[in-house]
Amino acid sequence: MSLPEPVHRPNPPVAIDDHARENLRFIRETMERAGSFTAVPGWGGMALGITALGAAFVAAQQSTRAEWLVVWLIEAAIAIAIAGWSTLVKARRAHDSLLSGPARKFALSFAPPVFAGGILTYVLFHAGLSSAVPATWLLLYGTGVMTGGAFSIRVVPFMGLCFIVLGTVAFFCPASWSDVLLGIGFGGFHIVFGAIIARNYGG
Amino acid sequence: MAAKSAAARASQERASHDNGSVRTHGAEESARNLDRLIHERTRLGIVSALAVNTTLSFNALKKLVGATDGNLSVHARKLEDASYVSCTKSFAGRLPKTEYRLSAAGRKALERYLDHMEALIHATREG
Numbered sequence: 001m002s003l004p005e006p007v008h009r010p011n012p013p014v015a016i017d018d019h020a021r022e023n024l025r026f027i028r029e030t031m032e033r034a035g036s037f038t039a040v041p042g043w044g045g046m047a048l049g050i051t052a053l054g055a056a057f058v059a060a061q062q063s064t065r066a067e068w069l070v071v072w073l074i075e076a077a078i079a080i081a082i083a084g085w086s087t088l089v090k091a092r093r094a095h096d097s098l099l100s101g102p103a104r105k106f107a108l109s110f111a112p113p114v115f116a117g118g119i120l121t122y123v124l125f126h127a128g129l130s131s132a133v134p135a136t137w138l139l140l141y142g143t144g145v146m147t148g149g150a151f152s153i154r155v156v157p158f159m160g161l162c163f164i165v166l167g168t169v170a171f172f173c174p175a176s177w178s179d180v181l182l183g184i185g186f187g188g189f190h191i192v193f194g195a196i197i198a199r200n201y202g203g
Numbered sequence: 204m205a206a207k208s209a210a211a212r213a214s215q216e217r218a219s220h221d222n223g224s225v226r227t228h229g230a231e232e233s234a235r236n237l238d239r240l241i242h243e244r245t246r247l248g249i250v251s252a253l254a255v256n257t258t259l260s261f262n263a264l265k266k267l268v269g270a271t272d273g274n275l276s277v278h279a280r281k282l283e284d285a286s287y288v289s290c291t292k293s294f295a296g297r298l299p300k301t302e303y304r305l306s307a308a309g310r311k312a313l314e315r316y317l318d319h320m321e322a323l324i325h326a327t328r329e330g
Contacts, residue, residue: 020323026247026251030251031254031255034255
């Protein structure tokens with residue numbers, strides 16, 4: 001039979017225990033807040049935005065939808081490379097698993113909507129609905145940024161919201177506007193918000 | 204299962220007879236070994252924030268830690284004096300720019316502090 005625990009437990013150890021737990025929570029929260037700033041650094045976002053502006057310009061010159069799609073797919077590959085590389089640089093420095101938590105959390109919630117976007121691109125394109133593709137990209141990318149950035153600084157989910165709004169608007173715009181809208185979104189938003197993050201949150 | 208181990212623990216405790224004072228003594232000793240430099244809230248915040256960023260500007264740190272200009276510079280200076288963080292001052296255009304970076308010693312100190320806290324929790328849970 002178990003003996004009852006001593007009734008009069010000395011108070012100090014309990015207080016120290018709580019205090020230690022509270023300290024660990026404080027460290028973790030500070031790290032998460034600080035780490036999420038630069039999961040993809042602001043300068044990375046700006047670089048990404050500049051390549052997207054270039055892509056919007058080149059894509060607008062293409063004569064067929066297939067060529068147009070190829071331009072944006074190349075841009076997507078470049079963007080993934082830039083984002084991946086800048087995140088990796090950051091993650092390698094924060095080598096501890098505790099430290100790479102925020103980046104991993106962002107990636108895990110960002111990936112599903114982007115994957116869905118990839119599948120929809122294929123389906124829509126083959127169904128002859130390529131005019132709906134740009135709006136789908138903006139909408140799902142925005143969803144990914146918003147969910148991924150839910151626990152980040154407020155400017156990140158706000159950027160996601162801007163993409164969602166733009167994507168929704170894009171569904172009701174003529175197809176000839178698609179490159180302008182994609183330029184505003186992937187180019188403009190990334191540069192503006194990247195600059196805000198780089199300026200205010202140190203990188 | 205749990206009751207059994209609790210019983211075993213209780214008998215062990217009775218055997219050691221003076222477990223209360225042993226535990227308090229352990230805690231006191233831990234408290235003595237505590238890195239006071241990092242233990243302070245603002246400084247703990249600075250070190251934690253720098254652990255996940257290569258560098259942070261003065262303003263970024265200020266926002267993260269929620270400190271005033273004066274407060275942050277005093278605490279950052281203390282960490283600098285202990286070589287836990289390094290500080291570089293430069294100019295971005297005409298504006299002075301101060302950037303902080305965690306040193307290897309600082310990272311080690313934070314790891315020690317984390318271990319220390321975990322050990323305290325562990326000790327209390329088992330005690």
